[in-house]
Amino acid sequence: MNNEKSKIFKVDRRTFLKTTSITTTGLLLGMQFSCSSTTKKLSGDPTANFSPSVYLNINGTGEVTIIAHRSEMGTGIRTSLPLVLGDELEVDWKQVKVVQAVGDAKYGDQNTDGSYSVRMFYPIMRKAGATARMMLEQAAANEWKVDVSQVKAKDHGVVNENGDVLGFGYLADKAAQLEVPDESSLKLKSPDDFKFIGKKTSIVDLEDIVTGKAIFGLDTKVEGAKVAIIRRPPVPGGKLKSYNADAALQVPGVLKVFTIDSPDFPLQLHRPLGGVVVVADNTWSAIKGRDALKVEWDKGVNGKYDSVNYVESMMKRAKADGTVKREQGSAGSELAKASQKVEADYRVHHLSHTPMETPCAIANFKDEKVEIWAPTQEPQWARAAVRGTLGLKEENVTVNVTLLGGGFGRKSKPDFVVEAAMVSKESGFPIKLLWTREDDVQHDFYHANCAQHISAGIDDSGKVNAWLHRTVFPSIGSTSTSDANQPSGAELSQGVLDFPYDVPNVSCQTNEAHAQVRVGWLRSVANINHAFAVGCTLDEIAEKRGVDPAQNLIDMLGADRNIDLDSMSTEFWNYEESLEEYPWSTARFKNVIEQVKSMSGWGKAMPAGSGMGIAAHRSFLTYVACVVEVEVKDGRVKIPKAYYAVDCGVAVNPERIKAQFEGGAVFGTSIALKSKITVRQGAVEQSNFHDYQVARMNESPMETEVFIVQSNEKPTGVGEPPVPPFAPALCNAVYKATGKRIRELPISL
Amino acid sequence: MGTFKMNLNGDQVEVEALDDTPLLWVLRDHLGMTGTKYGCGKALCGACTVHLDGTPVRSCSIQISSVEGKNVTTIEGISKTELHPVQKAWIAEDVPQCGYCQSGQIMSAVALLSNTPNPTDEDIETAMSGNICRCGTYVRIRRAIKRAAKGGAS
Numbered sequence: 026m027n028n029e030k031s032k033i034f035k036v037d038r039r040t041f042l043k044t045t046s047i048t049t050t051g052l053l054l055g056m057q058f059s060c061s062s063t064t065k066k067l068s069g070d071p072t073a074n075f076s077p078s079v080y081l082n083i084n085g086t087g088e089v090t091i092i093a094h095r096s097e098m099g100t101g102i103r104t105s106l107p108l109v110l111g112d113e114l115e116v117d118w119k120q121v122k123v124v125q126a127v128g129d130a131k132y133g134d135q136n137t138d139g140s141y142s143v144r145m146f147y148p149i150m151r152k153a154g155a156t157a158r159m160m161l162e163q164a165a166a167n168e169w170k171v172d173v174s175q176v177k178a179k180d181h182g183v184v185n186e187n188g189d190v191l192g193f194g195y196l197a198d199k200a201a202q203l204e205v206p207d208e209s210s211l212k213l214k215s216p217d218d219f220k221f222i223g224k225k226t227s228i229v230d231l232e233d234i235v236t237g238k239a240i241f242g243l244d245t246k247v248e249g250a251k252v253a254i255i256r257r258p259p260v261p262g263g264k265l266k267s268y269n270a271d272a273a274l275q276v277p278g279v280l281k282v283f284t285i286d287s288p289d290f291p292l293q294l295h296r297p298l299g300g301v302v303v304v305a306d307n308t309w310s311a312i313k314g315r316d317a318l319k320v321e322w323d324k325g326v327n328g329k330y331d332s333v334n335y336v337e338s339m340m341k342r343a344k345a346d347g348t349v350k351r352e353q354g355s356a357g358s359e360l361a362k363a364s365q366k367v368e369a370d371y372r373v374h375h376l377s378h379t380p381m382e383t384p385c386a387i388a389n390f391k392d393e394k395v396e397i398w399a400p401t402q403e404p405q406w407a408r409a410a411v412r413g414t415l416g417l418k419e420e421n422v423t424v425n426v427t428l429l430g431g432g433f434g435r436k437s438k439p440d441f442v443v444e445a446a447m448v449s450k451e452s453g454f455p456i457k458l459l460w461t462r463e464d465d466v467q468h469d470f471y472h473a474n475c476a477q478h479i480s481a482g483i484d485d486s487g488k489v490n491a492w493l494h495r496t497v498f499p500s501i502g503s504t505s506t507s508d509a510n511q512p513s514g515a516e517l518s519q520g521v522l523d524f525p526y527d528v529p530n531v532s533c534q535t536n537e538a539h540a541q542v543r544v545g546w547l548r549s550v551a552n553i554n555h556a557f558a559v560g561c562t563l564d565e566i567a568e569k570r571g572v573d574p575a576q577n578l579i580d581m582l583g584a585d586r587n588i589d590l591d592s593m594s595t596e597f598w599n600y601e602e603s604l605e606e607y608p609w610s611t612a613r614f615k616n617v618i619e620q621v622k623s624m625s626g627w628g629k630a631m632p633a634g635s636g637m638g639i640a641a642h643r644s645f646l647t648y649v650a651c652v653v654e655v656e657v658k659d660g661r662v663k664i665p666k667a668y669y670a671v672d673c674g675v676a677v678n679p680e681r682i683k684a685q686f687e688g689g690a691v692f693g694t695s696i697a698l699k700s701k702i703t704v705r706q707g708a709v710e711q712s713n714f715h716d717y718q719v720a721r722m723n724e725s726p727m728e729t730e731v732f733i734v735q736s737n738e739k740p741t742g743v744g745e746p747p748v749p750p751f752a753p754a755l756c757n758a759v760y761k762a763t764g765k766r767i768r769e770l771p772i773s774l
Numbered sequence: 775m776g777t778f779k780m781n782l783n784g785d786q787v788e789v790e791a792l793d794d795t796p797l798l799w800v801l802r803d804h805l806g807m808t809g810t811k812y813g814c815g816k817a818l819c820g821a822c823t824v825h826l827d828g829t830p831v832r833s834c835s836i837q838i839s840s841v842e843g844k845n846v847t848t849i850e851g852i853s854k855t856e857l858h859p860v861q862k863a864w865i866a867e868d869v870p871q872c873g874y875c876q877s878g879q880i881m882s883a884v885a886l887l888s889n890t891p892n893p894t895d896e897d898i899e900t901a902m903s904g905n906i907c908r909c910g911t912y913v914r915i916r917r918a919i920k921r922a923a924k925g926g927a928s
């Protein structure tokens with residue numbers, strides 16, 4: 026052990042001297058070069074703690090604890106953000122313990138959603154690491170009585186030019202006594218010196234996961250916990266008419282049956298739907314108990330909702346003049362006189378999130394306090410919702426965040442956490458609340474169904490000179506307020522208002538739509554619908570223009586520029602960022618298109634029944650281009666290979682970025698080929714994976730290749746951006762293979 | 775209610791449960807073994823896969839009464855002393871995203887490789903298509919199985 030350490034430090038000392046001797050010769054004057062007499066003090070007072078920020082603690086033994094305050098649902102964020110802090114701090118990653126934060130405002134934003142964890146916290150984590158590093162360096166300089174410029178943090182310690190080492194543990198109590206440096210004096214590392222950022226690091230939970238030890242939502246052991254399952258109203262907004270629990274209470278193991286009131290409209294994102302609760306000793310008794318309930322429901326105002334018909338009624342409005350949200354030139358009159366036109370209508374149906382782990386939570390209510398363990402994407406919201414519902418003091422609500430068995434936006438909404446807390450309070454037991462898969466499929470916050478009409482005009486010279494895009498879909502806002510009758514600017518900026526192509530006459534419009542199920546956000550949200558319609562239409566335009574589809578995208582983008590979308594639409598939304606900070610760069614967009622072309626061998630000959638398709642889409646500030654290869658046989662689509670080129674600025678953990686794209690391709694495959702929620706008489710028709718299908722291994726891409734553009738631009742998210750361009754690229758490939766244009770998802774051939 | 779005996783990961787265990795209780799809930803609720811996961815309860819997703827006398831089964835759809843006297847192996851039981859080669863391959867390929875489906879995936883893969891040491895792509899698809907991964911780790915699962923088949927973890 027000791028030998029190993031000294032080996033490491035010897036190497037470090039040499040490299041350190043090499044770099045400093047070139048750049049700071051003066052500093053080396055008077056230095057003692059004495060290899061044999063270096064000293065090394067690694068640890069200090071074991072009870073000492075140095076905690077210069079809420080995200081970090083270093084104790085006297087040298088153990089570095091980094092707080093993961095964002096939720097882990099498979100993106101690797103629980104590893105990547107601590108890694109950013111650790112890189113600035115110069116830790117030995119093996120000596121770092123990552124601890125998950127409870128929900129608490131002191132950590133800043135914990136809403137793990139919208140692909141912004143890295144975007145928002147990359148600079149914050151770097152500064153937190155740099156602050157601690159500089160304080161440790163100062164503490165070491167004080168100890169050696171030298172200027173701080175003569176020491177340097179390296180591998181979990183601070184070294185001087187002599188090769189002496191003071192470990193972080195040894196320095197912890199000394200650094201803790203120093204003043205925290207001002208933010209303006211922080212010196213961040215040069216990207217050239219990054220140790221972890223931009224390199225591969227495995228996730229911290231890897232071994233626990235493959236050995237079955239990782240703790241998900243219902244895996245925490247809580248003494249005396251009982252299991253609860255709820256029968257919820259089949260129609261959202263419906264209410265209980267009557268119920269009989271006699272048979273349920275006969276099931277051995279069933280302990281209690283009681284009701285939770287169903288809310289009035291609007292249903293809200295945090296409120297339980299209400300219903301009849303069965304509490305039992307174990308899950309099976311609870312399931313059997315619920316099956317034995319006799320319940321009658323009043324369906325309420327949504328009892329007639331038919332989602333397939335509703336798409337048709339939205340389509341009528343998509344084909345009529347709507348509310349104009351972006352307008353340049355005069356698309357209407359140009360279309361009327363265009364020499365060639367491409368016109369198409371697109372339909373997308375409701376989708377369900379179906380994370381592999383259904384919504385679930387453990388709650389232990391006792392003496393006006395509640396402790397919760399939940400796979401939540403938003404522990405602060407869960408905490409606030411529980412506090413508000415149960416009328417508790419904030420400090421009496423603790424929300425521990427477990428690993429999430431997938432989230433995709435579903436587990437941002439804290440309704441299931443509130444349920445667990447309510448049931449624990451009412452029953453008097455610690456409660457493990459389980460949503461069965463049927464509950465999950467039938468009572469989700471669904472992806473909005475959508476109707477779109479696009480009309481594009483091509484002039485005599487073959488240039489696209491008019492673009493009319495109308496989209497109609499129920500807004501997520503309508504789940505929370507009764508007056509959100511049209512999509513919001515933010516929803517429209519996901520593939521409509523942000524139309525980046527250089528077309529002189531553009532009109533983007535929308536129209537009225539009403540949510541009759543709970544509508545929520547699903548991985549990449551409205552981008553799913555819009556990227557599909559736009560991506561497929563552009564492919565048709567290419568054909569009309571007689572040019573290659575990839576070249577068509579490049580042609581239509583026009584000259585390299587940052588697009589001033591703010592001036593084009595008052596409602597344009599840049600994912601909460603300004604265009605100054607995060608411009609819409611056609612050059613970066615073009616680059617990913619070029620990259621995906623070359624990596625995929627775009628244009629190569631394909632056998633009959635096969636085809637390649639391309640689509641590109643910027644979402645969540647990340648630029649993505651995608652090529653999909655398909656083979657279509659007997660109406661079955663096989664996907665031998667998918668290709669992605671992505672520009673997400675600085676790539677923090679490239680291996681996990683690749684994984685997000687591989688997974689995004691599968692998520693996109695589900696959307697394109699498999700998944701569809703339909704509602705009849707107000708109730709969801711599907712119930713489990715036999716009728717709500719998601720892509721399995723044999724239906725997913727056999728291979729997915731990902732190219733990440735090397736960049737020093739600010740990092741942007743990768744959780745959602747892989748999804749939008751996948752379905753249109755696939756549809757365009759299916760067209761090449763079959764000659765059939767796809768205008769509705771999921772594809773039916 | 776009945777008392778049932780089985781050999782679980784090499785140990786004799788006895789549980790009291792309703793006769794029709796799925797093995798999954800016996801493992802999780804009665805025995806506190808939470809490595810095996812619930813995903814659908816209907817033999818549709820594979821999250822609950824365990825081995826019954828060496829054969830992969832969906833524990834959500836096997837009643838405890840039919841497990842009486844048999845050998846059950848769960849994710850906790852495949853690596854008593856050191857990691858199983860399949861687990862090592864999973865680590866080498868960084869397979870998991872959220873990780874929730876992975877116990878089931880690994881149990882299916884272990885069974886596949888013990889019957890078919892050198893599986894073709896088709897063998898892999900046949901054995902693994904009952905296991906859903908909503909995060910979409912399929913390309914890595916495929917790679918990890920091939921790596922384990924070649925006997926290489928790193």
Ligand code: FES
Nearest residue numbers: 813814815820834
């Ligand atoms: S939980 Fe058993 S197969 Fe899904």
Ligand code: FES
Nearest residue numbers: 872873875907909
């Ligand atoms: S890794 Fe998340 S479901 Fe498979």
